[in-house]
Amino acid sequence: MIQKVLIIEDDAALRTSIVQSLDLEGLEPIPTSSFIQARRTIRSNFKGVILSDIKMPDHDGFDILQFTRNCDPDLPVVLLTGFSDVPTAMRAVKEGAYDYLEKPCDPDKLVDTLRRALKHRALVLQNRTYRVELDKKNTPDSDGTLSEQMDQQERRILEQALSATNGNVGEAANRLGIPRNTLYDRMTRHRIVAKAFR
Amino acid sequence: MIQKVLIIEDDAALRTSIVQSLDLEGLEPIPTSSFIQARRTIRSNFKGVILSDIKMPDHDGFDILQFTRNCDPDLPVVLLTGFSDVPTAMRAVKEGAYDYLEKPCDPDKLVDTLRRALKHRALVLQNRTYRVELDKKNTPDSDGTLSEQMDQQERRILEQALSATNGNVGEAANRLGIPRNTLYDRMTRHRIVAKAFR
DNA sequence: TTGATTTTTCCGAAATTTCGGACATAAACT
């Protein structure tokens, strides 16, 4: 399970306190004190979420939000907002922030929210890998000579049968419903050796 | 995008108010006044989320939570909790509720939370369909004689080439790099007729 | 209908593949 939390918070005391809360709950805090510092960690395949103060000396939450969304629109950003800043935070959510928390915040609530965000992130990432897997399975058609395509397929089947039988040629031949010799013929044609599957 | 929200709330006034808020935001509220009534809607492939009062005359939120989790552990349940009941709600979250809201609740916050839950649900459902798709693509291997598997593959390639050329056998043969006659041979073997692709 | 064009089938020789059997080799076990 992914559980990194990139923290962007200039107030050192609050930062340490958050780190402690997360550590206690088995999450992996990555504390930073500024957007500049955090920047290089924000990537499209970052295996975690972002927790950022919404108001900081050099940058505000919207910068971070924009940068992050540009980098990966499905990377959750949770904002920490001061007492009177709730409307701003709500606006930020409308613009794509995942959630917000009011600043003197209950550690439990913080962790709950982050876990939700992390689960969301995990789902998105898994979704992506599934998608590329499916693409891989769908594309291999449509090009190459018939004999080339058939050769490839034959090679795949042979390799699969061999690895299923742990490199035992005789048994693989049985499974494939062909005599042992024929399998050897085909293996020779494909330059496959059983040894590679043991 | 999925956007159903199964509402379980015995207080009619509050229920209507919630329905209005959701309607306004383009969600699809399904109002019910009791667990019994809501029960039949809760299924493992329900394309939405559940919003339930945590405390009601006949049942409490934990019943609903348990029933729902039993039915589909990835079906988000958002609980509505009274003013003094926050600790209970937090416990419910630990036990698998998706989130909770304190009862005199801001419609915006309500909708934000539900949207998060819906997004979560959408991801889970899409994930599942991807998974079965992948299974479908992965399983057709590994069984059947080699010649059977090759036949299937050949048939697929042939049909694909033919449909790509709109049923023109000559052109299909060109693409496949074999003489027309050979393609006819193979088509005959597979009982494929070009006419079917025009 | 007639003639031209395309699609499909038929034929048969050449090429390729199959597969049983024999054999050489290597590793594992007694």
Add this chain to the structure above:
DNA sequence: AGTTTATGTCCGAAATTTCGGAAAAATCAA
């Protein structure tokens, strides 16, 4: 060393596939 077991190669007859040429059938246009 001797036995067993599995790998990998070679041979050659039988079976299957390929593919050019030609004939048959279908389609189309005038």
